[in-house]
Amino acid sequence: MINIKTATYQWLMLLALTSLSFGLAETDYLGKNILLPVLLATLIKGSIVIDRFMALRHVAGPWRIIVLTWLLAVLGTIWFSFTRI
Secondary structure, eight states: OOOOOHHHHHHHHHHHHHHHHHHHSSSOOOOHHHHHHHHHHHHHHHHHIIIIIOTTTOOOOOOOHHHHHHHHHHHHHHHHHHOOO
């Protein structure tokens, strides 16, 4: 069971990372300059959602690995798409 205090801190972390990503996207920097920080923030946010809010942290079997692999595949595809330009 998730402690309410822990869940609140994680929710605040999600808000902070979302604000950071939005702030970076609104700057005058171009794609490759902000790509890595935004993708890293997205990876951290995805991990929090997968572990805590999807409750896959203590799940037996391959479910957590499957979802994390999917997240890494999506982020890798985005990275590849932007770096090939």
